Amino acid sequence: MLIRLDGKDALYLQVYRALRQAILDTDLGPGSRLPPTRLLSRDLGVSRNVVLQAYDQLYAEGYVEGKVGAGTFVASELPEELLQAIRTSHQDGPRETVERRLSAWGQRALRSGAPTRTPPYPEPPLRWDFQYGEVAPDEQCLKLWRRLLARRAENLHLNYSPAEGWPELRVHLSEYVRRSRGALCSPEQVLVVNGSQQALDLSARLLIEPGDPVVIEEPHYQGARQSFLSAGARLVAAPVDDEGLNLSAVDTEGARLAYITPSHQFPTGAVMSLARRLEMLDWAESHDAYLLEDDYDSEYRYGSRPVESVQGLDRRGRTIYIGTLSKVLFPSLRLGFMVLPEDLLPPFVAGKWLLDRQSPTLEQAVLADFISEGHFERHLRRMRTLNAERRRVLLEALEEHLGDAVEIQGTNAGVHLLVWFRHLRAVEMDDLIRRAAARGVGIYSVDRYFLSPPERGGLVLGYSSMSPPEIRRGVAELAKAIRDE
Amino acid sequence: MLIRLDGKDALYLQVYRALRQAILDTDLGPGSRLPPTRLLSRDLGVSRNVVLQAYDQLYAEGYVEGKVGAGTFVASELPEELLQAIRTSHQDGPRETVERRLSAWGQRALRSGAPTRTPPYPEPPLRWDFQYGEVAPDEQCLKLWRRLLARRAENLHLNYSPAEGWPELRVHLSEYVRRSRGALCSPEQVLVVNGSQQALDLSARLLIEPGDPVVIEEPHYQGARQSFLSAGARLVAAPVDDEGLNLSAVDTEGARLAYITPSHQFPTGAVMSLARRLEMLDWAESHDAYLLEDDYDSEYRYGSRPVESVQGLDRRGRTIYIGTLSKVLFPSLRLGFMVLPEDLLPPFVAGKWLLDRQSPTLEQAVLADFISEGHFERHLRRMRTLNAERRRVLLEALEEHLGDAVEIQGTNAGVHLLVWFRHLRAVEMDDLIRRAAARGVGIYSVDRYFLSPPERGGLVLGYSSMSPPEIRRGVAELAKAIRDE
Numbered sequence: 001m002l003i004r005l006d007g008k009d010a011l012y013l014q015v016y017r018a019l020r021q022a023i024l025d026t027d028l029g030p031g032s033r034l035p036p037t038r039l040l041s042r043d044l045g046v047s048r049n050v051v052l053q054a055y056d057q058l059y060a061e062g063y064v065e066g067k068v069g070a071g072t073f074v075a076s077e078l079p080e081e082l083l084q085a086i087r088t089s090h091q092d093g094p095r096e097t098v099e100r101r102l103s104a105w106g107q108r109a110l111r112s113g114a115p116t117r118t119p120p121y122p123e124p125p126l127r128w129d130f131q132y133g134e135v136a137p138d139e140q141c142l143k144l145w146r147r148l149l150a151r152r153a154e155n156l157h158l159n160y161s162p163a164e165g166w167p168e169l170r171v172h173l174s175e176y177v178r179r180s181r182g183a184l185c186s187p188e189q190v191l192v193v194n195g196s197q198q199a200l201d202l203s204a205r206l207l208i209e210p211g212d213p214v215v216i217e218e219p220h221y222q223g224a225r226q227s228f229l230s231a232g233a234r235l236v237a238a239p240v241d242d243e244g245l246n247l248s249a250v251d252t253e254g255a256r257l258a259y260i261t262p263s264h265q266f267p268t269g270a271v272m273s274l275a276r277r278l279e280m281l282d283w284a285e286s287h288d289a290y291l292l293e294d295d296y297d298s299e300y301r302y303g304s305r306p307v308e309s310v311q312g313l314d315r316r317g318r319t320i321y322i323g324t325l326s327k328v329l330f331p332s333l334r335l336g337f338m339v340l341p342e343d344l345l346p347p348f349v350a351g352k353w354l355l356d357r358q359s360p361t362l363e364q365a366v367l368a369d370f371i372s373e374g375h376f377e378r379h380l381r382r383m384r385t386l387n388a389e390r391r392r393v394l395l396e397a398l399e400e401h402l403g404d405a406v407e408i409q410g411t412n413a414g415v416h417l418l419v420w421f422r423h424l425r426a427v428e429m430d431d432l433i434r435r436a437a438a439r440g441v442g443i444y445s446v447d448r449y450f451l452s453p454p455e456r457g458g459l460v461l462g463y464s465s466m467s468p469p470e471i472r473r474g475v476a477e478l479a480k481a482i483r484d485e
Numbered sequence: 486m487l488i489r490l491d492g493k494d495a496l497y498l499q500v501y502r503a504l505r506q507a508i509l510d511t512d513l514g515p516g517s518r519l520p521p522t523r524l525l526s527r528d529l530g531v532s533r534n535v536v537l538q539a540y541d542q543l544y545a546e547g548y549v550e551g552k553v554g555a556g557t558f559v560a561s562e563l564p565e566e567l568l569q570a571i572r573t574s575h576q577d578g579p580r581e582t583v584e585r586r587l588s589a590w591g592q593r594a595l596r597s598g599a600p601t602r603t604p605p606y607p608e609p610p611l612r613w614d615f616q617y618g619e620v621a622p623d624e625q626c627l628k629l630w631r632r633l634l635a636r637r638a639e640n641l642h643l644n645y646s647p648a649e650g651w652p653e654l655r656v657h658l659s660e661y662v663r664r665s666r667g668a669l670c671s672p673e674q675v676l677v678v679n680g681s682q683q684a685l686d687l688s689a690r691l692l693i694e695p696g697d698p699v700v701i702e703e704p705h706y707q708g709a710r711q712s713f714l715s716a717g718a719r720l721v722a723a724p725v726d727d728e729g730l731n732l733s734a735v736d737t738e739g740a741r742l743a744y745i746t747p748s749h750q751f752p753t754g755a756v757m758s759l760a761r762r763l764e765m766l767d768w769a770e771s772h773d774a775y776l777l778e779d780d781y782d783s784e785y786r787y788g789s790r791p792v793e794s795v796q797g798l799d800r801r802g803r804t805i806y807i808g809t810l811s812k813v814l815f816p817s818l819r820l821g822f823m824v825l826p827e828d829l830l831p832p833f834v835a836g837k838w839l840l841d842r843q844s845p846t847l848e849q850a851v852l853a854d855f856i857s858e859g860h861f862e863r864h865l866r867r868m869r870t871l872n873a874e875r876r877r878v879l880l881e882a883l884e885e886h887l888g889d890a891v892e893i894q895g896t897n898a899g900v901h902l903l904v905w906f907r908h909l910r911a912v913e914m915d916d917l918i919r920r921a922a923a924r925g926v927g928i929y930s931v932d933r934y935f936l937s938p939p940e941r942g943g944l945v946l947g948y949s950s951m952s953p954p955e956i957r958r959g960v961a962e963l964a965k966a967i968r969d970e
Contacts, residue, residue, distance in 0.1 A: 027664075028663060029659070029671060109836050112839070146635070159815065160816050179513070184511065208588055256586065330643035332645065333845065347601070360679075
């Protein structure tokens with residue numbers, strides 16, 4: 001607690017004035033706690049009684065509120081002239097001024113569409129939220145997770161661990177992707193990152209020079225687009241058909257990077273054919289380019305056998321593989337990983353070190369145990385069954401309530417569907433989203449996933465955070481919202 | 486598990502061949518586990534007996550090892566020709582080729598001095614390691630931490646939380662820096678990051694354009710230098726005297742950013758005088774520049790009262806404040822925070838989102854509890870006492886064993902000392918470091934913290950990871966190592 005006594009008047013008045021000033025300057029903000037009188041008196045070298053008198057004075061004048069036992073707090077409701085002082089103590093410079101002070105990357109980041117602030121939670125809250133990427137708690141998994149967490153916390157690794165990632169985790173992840181994704185990799189090729197967004201950002205930063213053409217799918221995950229745009233990429237948007245991205249439809253001259261989601265194109269759900277996969281690899285080789293394979297939800301396939309990753313077909317070190325744990329465990333974990341060609345390891349490790357030195361060790365160690373003890377793959381099988389059921393129910397409900405009004409894409413995999421309206425246009429979506437929200441239903445337009453959004457209205461419906469009954473009810477309410485207008 | 490049956494011969498032979506190929510291709514690496522026969526037979530739609538026969542065949546030929554109950558594993562010792570296949574399956578492209586493929590940032594990052602791989606742990610291990618920044622376990626703190634961790638894990642927040650940081654944590658951090666560092670900030674100005682390195686990287690990325698002059702202290706924290714160099718900064722190294730960085734000694738024309746450690750200059754320990762602090766603020770205002778205030782270990786002051794942060798003197802939004810929890814809690818936590826001028830919030834929030842969307846939620850929530858329940862400041866007081874004792878013992882031991890052979894800087898604060906040799910030159914340090922390591926003592930040259938290292942030999946001795954007896958013994962062994970040559 002930093003307060004200066006001015007040496008005038010009685011000690012308690014000096015303390016009172018100093019604290020009062022601190023409150024006016026918001027060094028002590030509304031509602032914040034004053035130091036315990038015992039501590040402050042010790043810090044200032046005055047008797048505790050002096051501090052008590054000063055607090056009483058502040059209390060008498062309404063600057064602070066005492067909660068017996070709970071300590072003394074700055075009044076949450078301060079007189080207007082005080083609030084004025086607080087407001088003016090932080091000037092907000094005009095936006096242009098700030099933009100002028102930013103690097104080219106900073107200016108592009110501002111314009112990339114990446115959120116510049118987190119919007120407040122919607123009021124009323126969304127009871128049936130079809131937000132893509134959210135998950136529902138799975139008690140069986142969380143119980144195990146908590147147990148492993150407690151065990152590792154008993155014996156916490158406190159100091160820095162390798163930038164590449166926790167060694168055991170790299171081993172278990174490499175075995176997992178070899179086993180389940182047909183990937184071709186050694187533990188040394190695995191780099192642990194804070195979720196797939198960091199993998200995208202790191203790749204964009206290390207491989208894209210402003211002005212470089214970068215091939216992306218149209219539509220595509222907007223987080224990737226925003227990272228590439230911030231890096232100054234000139235985006236080459238290749239159309240997606242039933243076989244996945246169609247390279248032959250665009251001019252890729254000079255492109256050194258292509259971002260693809262072969263196992264389950266986001267958001268259309270198309271699975272890239274083997275022919276196209278080999279075509280992509282040849283393209284990369286002939287253009288001295290890299291393929292950025294985002295295998296974001298390959299774990300969720302229903303009925304069909306899993307499709308091998310492009311990385312597993314690549315013997316020439318052209319593929320950068322990105323895996324995430326957000327879809328199969330939970331997003332707030334912030335863990336993902338990359339499988340890198342060996343010659344890219346040094347720059348990516350240096351980049352990771354510069355970004356944040358390493359990902360948090362505790363989560364990495366817990367995840368390593370979770371995989372090595374077999375919980376991970378058991379959990380995956382259970383989630384596959386759960387999400388298959390959610391998907392079935394969602395499809396039924398859409399059929400029942402919307403029927404021919406919609407056309408549905410991407411039903412064979414993943415944790416979302418793409419729903420196109422036959423008679424609603426894109427411009428009508430905002431209004432529909434508002435009407436649905438009023439009924440407690442969260443829906444999200446497909447627009448954001450396009451570089452050039454289509455005329456036709458479409459929604460991406462995520463279903464991994466709701467129970468089958470919630471999904472049914474959510475679709476019923478959505479149908480009402482559609483009829484509302 | 487991705488294996489293809491070729492349809493020739495008996496089923497068990499097809500399965501055997503497919504698995505054998507997978508082992509040769511290292512799709513199944515040495516020591517990795519084969520899928521349970523029950524699962525594989527189900528996946529392949531063949532009888533379990535077929536799979537068992539295939540496994541027996543592989544076992545007979547030495548490709549796999551069976552551990553009863555523990556499952557079947559690929560042999561860890563494979564015949565040479567197999568290992569050959571494994572090695573050649575990852576070609577290492579020539580370094581130049583890769584550099585050519587990197588962005589300018591990537592190429593600078595490679596040359597910045599940031600580690601491109603984590604070196605293996607030293608053999609024999611260092612029994613007395615004066616590594617700066619490492620911490621010793623503090624059972625009292627860890628017990629509390631584990632308790633809060635378990636409580637928050639009971640009720641884990643699974644989905645994304647704001648990029649700005651966990652709301653409660655931002656409130657508690659802002660109160661903490663107002664109270665203890667005299668900072669002037671509202672919770673909205675706090676951005677939670679993954680340790681101070683991410684704060685440095687984010688600032689460099691948002692504020693530095695290639696070619697921009699950036700003022701740093703000489704010497705300085707090398708992680709900051711490496712981030713600025715990677716961003717393409719032209720470094721202007723200002724000398725440090727007893728009053729801290731001396732701006733008048735350098736040409737700062739065109740500089741828009743100055744990186745400073747006013748409360749405890751790293752690594753010299755100088756405390757920036759009030760006059761210099763005000764000078765820095767005026768400089769920033771007149772140059773339309775920002776001050777990047779790294780308050781990395783201000784919590785550790787011995788005897789003297791804490792010094793107010795520069796941010797707390799700044800009413801014109803010129804200071805970007807960086808705080809870290811690595812020094813007071815533990816580095817593997819990877820949590821730090823920034824206090825930003827309000828007009829810089831939008832670009833920094835967008836930047837943080839693009840980097841990794843958010844820091845892990847669990848640790849943020851636990852830290853929020855740790856602070857709000859008063860554990861944090863109690864812990865700080867205890868650590869201050871512990872580190873004061875370690876420092877006292879280190880100074881005594883240096884006096885006893887090295888006496889006039891060394892000159893010591895930066896004793897009034899922090900968790901490290903800077904030791905200059907009177908008769909050893911910088912070129913002799915590598916040899917001394919080797920001799921010390923042979924005795925189990927870890928020492929680190931001050932060189933890395935200089936843009937232009939001095940002739941004279943110097944060491945940065947961190948003492949926060951050792952007990953007083955270990956410190957005494959370590960210095961004694963160091964003294965022997967010095968006499969060795």
